[in-house]
Amino acid sequence: ASDSEEKDLVIIGGGVAGYVAAIKAGQAGLKVACIEKRGSLGGTCLNVGCIPSKSLLNNSHLYHQILHDTKQRGIEVEGVSVNLKQMMKAKETSVSGLTKGIEFLFKKNNVEYIKGTGAFQDEHTVAVNLIDGGETTVRAKNIFISTGSEATPFPGLTIDEKKVITSTGAIALQEVPKKMVVIGGGIIGLEMGSVWSRLGAEVTVVEFLGQIGGPGMDAEIAKMTQKMLTKQGMKFKLNTKVTAGDDSGEGVKVNVEAAKGGKEEVLDADVVLVAIGRRPYTAGLGLDNIGLETDERGRIVIDQEYRTKIPHIRAIGDVTFGPMLAHKAEEEAVAAVEYLTKGYGHVNYGAIPSVMYTHPEVAWVGQNEQELKAAGVKYKVGTFPFSANSRAKTNLDTEGIVKFISDANTDRILGIHIVGPNAGEMIAEGTLALEYGASSEGKADHSSNRLEKREADRAADVARTSHAHPTLSEAFKEAAMATYDKAIHY
Ligand code: FAD
Numbered sequence: 001a002s003d004s005e006e007k008d009l010v011i012i013g014g015g016v017a018g019y020v021a022a023i024k025a026g027q028a029g030l031k032v033a034c035i036e037k038r039g040s041l042g043g044t045c046l047n048v049g050c051i052p053s054k055s056l057l058n059n060s061h062l063y064h065q066i067l068h069d070t071k072q073r074g075i076e077v078e079g080v081s082v083n084l085k086q087m088m089k090a091k092e093t094s095v096s097g098l099t100k101g102i103e104f105l106f107k108k109n110n111v112e113y114i115k116g117t118g119a120f121q122d123e124h125t126v127a128v129n130l131i132d133g134g135e136t137t138v139r140a141k142n143i144f145i146s147t148g149s150e151a152t153p154f155p156g157l158t159i160d161e162k163k164v165i166t167s168t169g170a171i172a173l174q175e176v177p178k179k180m181v182v183i184g185g186g187i188i189g190l191e192m193g194s195v196w197s198r199l200g201a202e203v204t205v206v207e208f209l210g211q212i213g214g215p216g217m218d219a220e221i222a223k224m225t226q227k228m229l230t231k232q233g234m235k236f237k238l239n240t241k242v243t244a245g246d247d248s249g250e251g252v253k254v255n256v257e258a259a260k261g262g263k264e265e266v267l268d269a270d271v272v273l274v275a276i277g278r279r280p281y282t283a284g285l286g287l288d289n290i291g292l293e294t295d296e297r298g299r300i301v302i303d304q305e306y307r308t309k310i311p312h313i314r315a316i317g318d319v320t321f322g323p324m325l326a327h328k329a330e331e332e333a334v335a336a337v338e339y340l341t342k343g344y345g346h347v348n349y350g351a352i353p354s355v356m357y358t359h360p361e362v363a364w365v366g367q368n369e370q371e372l373k374a375a376g377v378k379y380k381v382g383t384f385p386f387s388a389n390s391r392a393k394t395n396l397d398t399e400g401i402v403k404f405i406s407d408a409n410t411d412r413i414l415g416i417h418i419v420g421p422n423a424g425e426m427i428a429e430g431t432l433a434l435e436y437g438a439s440s441e442g443k444a445d446h447s448s449n450r451l452e453k454r455e456a457d458r459a460a461d462v463a464r465t466s467h468a469h470p471t472l473s474e475a476f477k478e479a480a481m482a483t484y485d486k487a488i489h490y
């Protein structure tokens with residue numbers, strides 16, 4: 001269909017990276033086409049990731065709260081039960097509304113949507129195996145690769161998305177399993193483990209490292225979070241590795257042993273969730289045909305402007321370096337198009353927030369204490385507990401803290417870590433502060449070094465910014481205060 005005209009830009013993969021780049025390029029007046037093989041736009045995030053998981057997290061939380069947290073609020077409820085079919089339907093409604101919304105935005109911005117699987121024929125030509133049958137080729141001056149990522153499999157266990165599942169199976173189970181073993185205590189393990197634990201499954205999370213949440217999470221916050229999730233009923237085996245699995249019987253047997261070797265144990269489960277990370281996806285893309293290679297972790301190698309060694313071919317999102325996050329993919333998409341159309345772009349990789357949507361939520365931006373210690377940076381810490389925050393107390397939702405980390409000399413903010421109600425919304429203020437080079441207070445009279453003083457004076461002040469009362473964000477302000485002085489309410 002598209003053989004005749006050459007495009008300014010062809011994008012392979014219509015996930016967050018790809019669809020955002022397509023819209024941005026359309027807005028800039030480029031002739032652009034986006035190839036997607038799924039039959040639906042939005043990629044992992046909208047179809048089987050961020051959106052469906054958050055729908056289930058929200059609704060399973062409501063159910064859990066109704067069961068366990070109404071009496072003290074003066075609300076008597078009876079006969080509460082889960083209608084899993086309807087909960088899944090609500091999830092599907094959110095997903096289809098959003099994915100169709102992107103099709104609408106494509107039309108609005110003159111993006112051609114090609115439904116099929118793309119593969120490089122040569123450096124300027126992509127062959128497309130169309131979903132509806134047949135083939136076509138598209139020629140382009142520029143090509144973006146945004147083919148995303150896939151779940152890393154666990155050797156010895158065959159993923160059937162029913163008994164041995166990835167996150168894709170975990171958002172679509174048809175009944176609540178009795179026993180679920182989660183391999184990997186990272187974000188997916190904890191989010192999806194939370195969903196099924198709240199709905200009644202006995203969930204055991206096996207994590208190789210000594211802390212949950214993956215390496216980015218501050219160790220103190222991870223410890224507190226683990227306590228809270230344990231209180232909700234989840235079980236944890238840290239410093240433990242899964243050595244083998246057997247899915248030949250009715251259920252699944254999982255062999256685990258201490259990470260450093262030693263004590264062995266066999267865990268029985270109805271369902272095993274494999275959540276040990278994701279890896280870039282480039283299968284069938286024909287990279288060989290154009291001589292493009294991936295690194296040892298399967299990532300497409302790029303320069304600062306997202307160019308591969310073939311300069312008119314760029315790669316963005318999960319398929320290349322950096323955290324596998326939707327908002328990171330989105331930033332890169334905008335920047336890559338701007339490099340193409342204007343010659344410059346901006347992504348600050350030091351100020352990309354992370355949020356884990358459990359209850360309470362965990363959110364952070366910048367560096368954590370263990371990273372700063374390892375780098376030998378001198379820092380100071382200010383914390384404020386939600387148990388001393390008026391709004392959290394009013395809401396009877398007081399678990400968690402805000403933790404500020406600032407440079408010991410300049411007061412400049414280095415990292416902000418929150419576990420608590422609405423942490424995911426609150427971290428936006430922290431991200432803005434970090435992006436602006438703000439400091440906790442912003443006064444440098446405690447420094448005798450003129451350069452440091454100027455650095456700190458230039459910056460904005462979190463602790464000296466008025467925060468509305470009563471809001472959870474006052475905990476944010478008071479944690480900033482506590483880095484150089486005492487908080488008022490604690
Ligand atoms: P993808 O979204 O994976 O999109 C790539 C697209 O390319 C896919 O649709 C694929 O079908 C298509 N494709 C691949 N090869 C071809 C080809 N040859 N031809 C045509 N099309 C092709 N991130 C967050 O920031 N917040 C969250 O809350 C969050 N929750 C998540 C929950 C889960 C369960 C999972 C798995 C991930 C979650 N993520 C979250 C991560 C987020 O989904 C990814 O970072 C994001 O989707 C990356 O976007 P992308 O466009 O690079 O890749």
Ligand code: NAD
Binds near residue numbers: 185187209213215276
């Ligand atoms: P992850 O890297 O966050 O966590 C994987 C965990 O598994 C790590 O803690 C690791 O130590 C552990 N592990 C690895 N091998 C193991 C083994 N053999 N035995 C026991 N533990 C083992 O990966 P994930 O949770 O699979 O998530 C994948 C990606 O999706 C991440 O990059 C994440 O950022 C993204 N994601 C983000 C969100 C969000 O932003 N809310 C939600 C879901 C997924």
